[in-house]
Amino acid sequence: MKKANYYFTLFLVLFTTIFSFMNMFQIVKVSTNVIQIVLSNLLPSLLPFMILISLCLSLGLFQLFSYFIQFLFSPLFHLTPHMSSLYFVSFFCGYPTNAKIIKESYELGYINIDQLQHLLSIASFSSLSFVSLSLPLDKALLIYLCHIIPSLIKAIIHKEDYQFLSFSETLYSLKNPHMTFVQALKQSIMSSLTAFIFILGYMLVFQFVGYSLHSIIQNEFILAVIQGFLEFSS
Numbered sequence: 001m002k003k004a005n006y007y008f009t010l011f012l013v014l015f016t017t018i019f020s021f022m023n024m025f026q027i028v029k030v031s032t033n034v035i036q037i038v039l040s041n042l043l044p045s046l047l048p049f050m051i052l053i054s055l056c057l058s059l060g061l062f063q064l065f066s067y068f069i070q071f072l073f074s075p076l077f078h079l080t081p082h083m084s085s086l087y088f089v090s091f092f093c094g095y096p097t098n099a100k101i102i103k104e105s106y107e108l109g110y111i112n113i114d115q116l117q118h119l120l121s122i123a124s125f126s127s128l129s130f131v132s133l134s135l136p137l138d139k140a141l142l143i144y145l146c147h148i149i150p151s152l153i154k155a156i157i158h159k160e161d162y163q164f165l166s167f168s169e170t171l172y173s174l175k176n177p178h179m180t181f182v183q184a185l186k187q188s189i190m191s192s193l194t195a196f197i198f199i200l201g202y203m204l205v206f207q208f209v210g211y212s213l214h215s216i217i218q219n220e221f222i223l224a225v226i227q228g229f230l231e232f233s234s
Contacts, residue, residue: 012209019212030211034203042199045130049093050192053101057108058184063173065089067165074162077155081165082110086119087155091148094127100195108178122155206230 020027056062066085073084086105090098099120106116125147132140179187210230217223 016205016209016212019215020208023212026211027208030207031204034200034207038196038200038203041130043196045127046093046097047192047196049127050097050100050195051188053089053093053097054104054188054191055184057101057104058178058187059181060173060175060177062105062110063165063170067167067170070164074164078158078160078162079155080111080115080160080162083115083119083162086111087123090119090123090125092127092129094130095124096195096199097127098123100191104191118158118160122151122158125151 053062056065062085063082066081069084069088070081073079073088074081077084077087079087082105086098086102089101093101102111102116102119102123105111106113111119126144128140128144131144131147177184210227213223213226217226
């Protein structure tokens with residue numbers, strides 16, 4: 001099975017590459033469209049939150065928020081205080097910003113690998129600002145609710161032991177940040193820009209694949225199903 005997936009991937013990449021060289025003008029148009037989407041929609045709606053939340057995480061300010069949100073979210077969702085704050089912020093910043101800060105929390109030692117996996121499973125939804133501002137939809141609130149309701153159901157039925165964070169532990173994190181302000185700001189900006197480079201790269205590749213499939217698949221229904229699997233590109 002692994003070999004079949006490997007050879008299929010090789011064939012798909014080779015086909016897309018050859019198709020791109022044979023249709024360079026169309027590929028340039030597709031690339032221009034993707035870059036325009038990133039600059040006009042994704043960059044203003046995601047980048048500021050990425051930088052600010054990452055900065056708060058590095059400076060220990062997230063622990064202060066964890067102290068207050070724990071009294072509501074920890075008993076309700078059986079999450080640790082830091083997990084509670086990450087989950088709460090996810091409702092506003094959405095994916096992929098929350099995935100980035102969950103990863104950074106793991107790297108800073110706030111959560112373990114099992115907690116990281118659980119947070120990723122319940123926090124993989126779009127932000128309200130992205131749904132309402134970036135997508136031309138009349139029913140943005142309904143789309144957002146469809147995103148978060150399955151997450152809330154899974155979060156509520158989850159059972160895990162937790163301990164409340166004391167105020168002295170919170171103050172210790174504030175007085176002993178992981179890095180200086182300048183270092184934290186530089187790290188936040190660089191990591192956020194790197195994340196956007198990856199997002200742009202993924203979108204370009206999947207758009208190229210989706211566009212190249214138009215030349216070999218004529219059935220609109222089958223093509224729509226495949227494009228659904230390539231939804232990330234849209």
